[in-house]
Amino acid sequence: MFSRDNWREIFQTIQKNKLRTFLSGFTVALGILIFVVLFGFGNGLINTFQLFFEDDAQNIITFFPGQTTKPYKGYKSGRQIEFDRSDLADIEKNFPMFLEYVTPRIGRTYLTKFKNESNNYSTRGVAPSHQFAEKTIIMKGRYLDKLDILKKTKTAVIGRLVEKDLFGQEDAIGNYIDVGGSVFKVVGVYQDDGGDDEERRIYVPYTTLQLIEKNNDKVDQIIVAFKPELGYSGAMALEKSLSTFFKEKKYINPNDQNGIFIRNVAEGLKQTQQLARVLQLIVAFVAFGTIIAGIIGISNIMVFVVKERTKELGIRKALGATPKSVISTILLESIFITTISGVLGMLIGIAILGSLDKTLEDFFITDPYIDMPVAIFATLVLIIFGGVAGYIPAKRAARIKPIVALRDE
């Protein structure tokens, strides 16, 4: 059945019937190609979603002060809640076993100048551990350290684009910039995966900002990083007890939704992962549909091929072709074409995905890819079903009496 003679016969048939070969090959190649590209796009979408969250640390709960809407313990509603340094200390004291670090954040926008260049930048007063919360990457120099906080030094870490804007080609490290009327020494330059906005920021010690602002004690937000091993439910529980703690300390009605606002990355992360999973499901569904369409396509072509060859098969049978040899000729031919074109379509699809890389990032598709086993499995499925689809009409053709097949129309 697999002799060289047999293959020679099959090759000849394939070569001499180019349209037929092209049609069935094209269907299979296109089916696999679309499957691979679609599946890759799905993975690219998921990649993008993960990147959104990888920009910042994923074990972060942020507390924002709000305005009360309910009176409580003698306090009227409409009271502005404020955080201060004692809150940080209290959290560190009460929840040490759950926490990795705690950092405040004070957000301001200052006109910043160096020589003749000036621009408005978001300036943040933070503690050293804020670096981990934002996943700030130091390019040169250093980040803020404990000593900066303690001594309230006028040091600043500036974003890559701040350096580019203000210093041009010059090295910012060691130079002094004017931030809102105070002179800060640049000790570090950073980059951030979060995009241009995040690289146009200036980080300074929060204690220094407090000192400049009439030596107050207030912080805007409190960022709490929990230990990752807490997991989703642990993080939710911690969020709840921290919320209770704050509401008690700040005399906020436990049922007041507006006294304190909380953003828990764990929650968002879970939602995103669910969304990604749904996306993957949709993509898998569409890809599955493509394969089904491919199978239907190849089945149609096989029916057409056998129909077209009825007379030829009748001649062959009259000359002594056994039903087995008729079936095997048709099957081997179809499996040969589907295998070659299936693999070709798969490789082209993978090549397309590889060449896209980051070019579709604007459409939320990052680094699209497909796992080789998935691609190979899909190709195999199409080949096998192509074979099955070929077998049924081939078997029917083998049973046709030569006299019927040879009858003149």
Added chain:
Amino acid sequence: MIEIKDLHKSYKMGKNSLHVLKGINFNVEEGELVAIMGSSGSGKSTLLNILGMLDELDEGSYTLDGVAIKNLNETKAAQYRNKFLGFIFQSFNLINYKSAAENVALPLYYQKVPRKERQEKALKYLTQVGLKEWANHLPSELSGGQKQRVAIARAMAAEPKVLLADEPTGALDSTTSYEVMDLIQKINDQGNTILIVTHEPDIADMCKRIVHLKDGVIIEDKKIEQVRASKYV
């Protein structure tokens, strides 16, 4: 060579059954050239189909070269056809994407003859029908007579016991018809057994024996003085 005893064949057409062959008794010796004649509906094609193992008989017996042809499955029938029979059709039935030589070699392919030998034999038989120079041409590049000669070479290639020809000259003009008949006569002269179904009396006259069918029975079976086709060529 061929022995047929009390052959019956009927086709079911809905509720009715059409009795086509009603008890045929008929022998063919080796080396005979027999014409089977009859108007359409006389059952001559059905008889040829049964002789060619393309159709099955209902009653009676059919023995070909001492082998009883009965209850054959498709595979066995295919093997017997390949071994015992060569077909020549009215519409030639060459495979259009294969060259003349490849068409002639095809029955040998199904006999699992090695490729080299197939090509040699194909060329030998093409030479015999006078088409050696046309070996590498496609059927579409040949005239009707040439196509039929390729088909005859193909039928001969497997060296069958019996050649069955169904209206071999039906699609040809008379000059070409005589050329083809001349070839068939020459093949017969070499000792090959040939059966020809035809409704043309002049073609039948070029055989050595005429069997006349009417309404499913043989009404006449006579040996005749053969008219040589070479006279007209």
